[in-house]
Amino acid sequence: MTALKAIAIPGRLRRVRLPFSPWHLVLIPATFVLIFPFIWIIVTSVETSDEALRFPPDLAPNVLRFANYSDVLAAAPFGRFLLNSAVVALTTVISNLVLCSAAGYAFARFRFLGRGLMFVLIMTTLMVPFQVTMIPQFIITKWIGVHLLAGAGINHIGALIVPNAATAFGVFFLRQFFRTLPIEYEEAARVDGASRLTVLLRIVLPLSAPALATLAALTFLDSWNNFLWPLIAITSPNEMTLPLGLATFQGAHTTEWNLLMAGNMMSLAPMLLVFLLAQRYFVRSVAATGLAGT
Amino acid sequence: MLGWAFVTPAAVIILLFGAVPIVWSLVMSFQRNNLLSPHAPFIGLSNYRQLAHDPVVIQATEHTLVYTALFVPGTMAIGLFLAIAMNRKLRFMWFYRTAAYATMAISTISEALVFIWLFDPAYGVVNYAFSVAGLPQQQFLNDPSEALFVIVTMTIWGWSGFAVVIYLAALQGIPKELTEAAAIDGAGRWATFRRITLPLLSPASLFLVVWLTINALQLFDEVFLSTQGGPLGATTVLVYYLYEQAFTTNFSFGYASAIAYLLFVVIVIVTAIQFRVGRRLTYYRS
Numbered sequence: 001m002t003a004l005k006a007i008a009i010p011g012r013l014r015r016v017r018l019p020f021s022p023w024h025l026v027l028i029p030a031t032f033v034l035i036f037p038f039i040w041i042i043v044t045s046v047e048t049s050d051e052a053l054r055f056p057p058d059l060a061p062n063v064l065r066f067a068n069y070s071d072v073l074a075a076a077p078f079g080r081f082l083l084n085s086a087v088v089a090l091t092t093v094i095s096n097l098v099l100c101s102a103a104g105y106a107f108a109r110f111r112f113l114g115r116g117l118m119f120v121l122i123m124t125t126l127m128v129p130f131q132v133t134m135i136p137q138f139i140i141t142k143w144i145g146v147h148l149l150a151g152a153g154i155n156h157i158g159a160l161i162v163p164n165a166a167t168a169f170g171v172f173f174l175r176q177f178f179r180t181l182p183i184e185y186e187e188a189a190r191v192d193g194a195s196r197l198t199v200l201l202r203i204v205l206p207l208s209a210p211a212l213a214t215l216a217a218l219t220f221l222d223s224w225n226n227f228l229w230p231l232i233a234i235t236s237p238n239e240m241t242l243p244l245g246l247a248t249f250q251g252a253h254t255t256e257w258n259l260l261m262a263g264n265m266m267s268l269a270p271m272l273l274v275f276l277l278a279q280r281y282f283v284r285s286v287a288a289t290g291l292a293g294t
Numbered sequence: 295m296l297g298w299a300f301v302t303p304a305a306v307i308i309l310l311f312g313a314v315p316i317v318w319s320l321v322m323s324f325q326r327n328n329l330l331s332p333h334a335p336f337i338g339l340s341n342y343r344q345l346a347h348d349p350v351v352i353q354a355t356e357h358t359l360v361y362t363a364l365f366v367p368g369t370m371a372i373g374l375f376l377a378i379a380m381n382r383k384l385r386f387m388w389f390y391r392t393a394a395y396a397t398m399a400i401s402t403i404s405e406a407l408v409f410i411w412l413f414d415p416a417y418g419v420v421n422y423a424f425s426v427a428g429l430p431q432q433q434f435l436n437d438p439s440e441a442l443f444v445i446v447t448m449t450i451w452g453w454s455g456f457a458v459v460i461y462l463a464a465l466q467g468i469p470k471e472l473t474e475a476a477a478i479d480g481a482g483r484w485a486t487f488r489r490i491t492l493p494l495l496s497p498a499s500l501f502l503v504v505w506l507t508i509n510a511l512q513l514f515d516e517v518f519l520s521t522q523g524g525p526l527g528a529t530t531v532l533v534y535y536l537y538e539q540a541f542t543t544n545f546s547f548g549y550a551s552a553i554a555y556l557l558f559v560v561i562v563i564v565t566a567i568q569f570r571v572g573r574r575l576t577y578y579r580s
Contacts, residue, residue, distance in 0.1 A: 033451075037405075037409065132558050136314065225401040228537070271399050
């Protein structure tokens with residue numbers, strides 16, 4: 001492909017090289033289209049409401065109205081939404097790592113009565129779309145809230161955590177990974193008298209850091225972006241996560257575009273920041289699902 | 295029994311919220327089940343019969359399939375193109391790649407919200423660009439014949455980063471020797487791409503087809519935020535109709551469950567066909 005770097009222009013200028021790769025001519029406009037929505041969110045978020053509703057639009061605002069952000073915070077508890085999103089996502093990630101490691105390890109290495117049947121049952125749920133299970137999940141969650149644990153019932157953020165505290169994908173993914181580990185270490189430790197739990201904690205999990213990081217990244221993204229289930233399960237603003245809070249905010253401010261974009265900015269900035277800081281992990285994790293699938 | 299101690303916590307959650315509801319919603323689909331009334335009599339196949347004659351269901355199925363048929367190839371073509379452009383060492387490449395990846399960090403709701411604004415008929419930037427280019431002004435999401443295409447556009451943008459990541463990873467797995475050997479044998483750039491690169495990418499393509507299709511058939515968030523199924527029902531897709539039936543006006547869980555099972559069947563059939571056809575077209579290096 002290095003041949004492309006030096007496009008030789010025929011005739012007199014034969015030896016003149018383009019000072020940059022022609023691929024930049026493709027990548028710059030493409031990148032512009034990719035990031036323009038982000039730019040436009042930022043631009044609109046600091047415009048006055050008059051400026052936002054002007055056609056043709058001002059491509060750069062004349063005055064920067066940062067008060068839009070405080071106006072939004074006064075109108076809707078975006079700080080609370082952020083806190084809820086973070087609590088739900090982090091709790092879901094931690095409980096998935098713990099519960100799916102334990103179950104995945106047992107399915108990978110233990111022999112016990114009913115193992116095959118249980119594994120098939122869990123795998124079946126992987127194939128069914130959420131929409132099929134969502135209505136009974138709503139009824140069950142409602143029942144739990146009334147009869148067992150109010151904090152896990154409808155209209156509490158617990159309702160967003162408990163149903164996703166362990167996933168069939170997590171169990172399957174970690175089981176597959178654990179099976180690729182050399183069993184000798186585990187056997188040696190067992191011979192030395194280590195318990196199953198010690199082997200899992202001291203030997204298997206440290207060797208599984210990449211798989212655990214992948215599961216953590218994917219679970220985090222899923223939980224953070226989840227919308228349909230929170231939409232059904234949550235109605236009180238205090239328990240809303242960012243996507244639901246933002247959608248509700250939009251419903252109340254349909255044409256106040258400067259405020260909507262300020263709210264949008266506040267909703268996407270934290271995740272964007274986390275993503276950019278840990279980009280390598282996220283990208284590797286997504287690529288891993290693709291390579292595993294192929 | 296130690297095995298059960300390790301498995302039980304995860305199994306309880308997955309069975310309670312994953313497996314039990316599969317059976318439960320199947321049962322509900324044979325009931326006249328309504329959140330507001332205490333009784334849920336069994337009515338046999340009535341819900342399914344109603345489904346077959348409900349013009350909205352037929353329309354919603356059409357919209358879902360049309361959306362999928364546009365979104366999946368569109369996302370893959372753009373993802374492949376960008377991945378090829380980004381599969382080289384260039385200055386600022388980290389920036390180009392980050393820009394594509396960043397679309398993965400934005401939630402469907404944030405994505406839909408900014409695209410509603412970009413495509414706003416009165417004040418949006420896209421109509422401004424149209425006027426600069428001398429094109430007529432459009433109603434976009436307010437126009438029944440255009441709304442679905444705007445939703446296709448926003449979701450392609452939202453998924454492009456995902457497609458780029460998958461294709462870039464696959465491209466980087468192709469050994470240089472293969473393309474170089476082809477070049478030495480006198481193959482042109484297009485022939486090399488067509489005969490070497492594309493076949494070696496086919497497992498990644500099959501994965502993307504299936505994955506994107508499953509997600510496309512479940513389209514909801516963008517429709518909910520931007521059009522609520524309108525205008526004039528032009529963007530009512532299956533999951534949106536299901537949601538409407540179950541959780542907005544009449545809470546008819548029975549009928550909604552039947553729609554959910556219809557969706558499930560559509561997904562199973564479509565992905566089964568894709569695997570069948572795909573496996574024949576897929577080339578695996580072993």
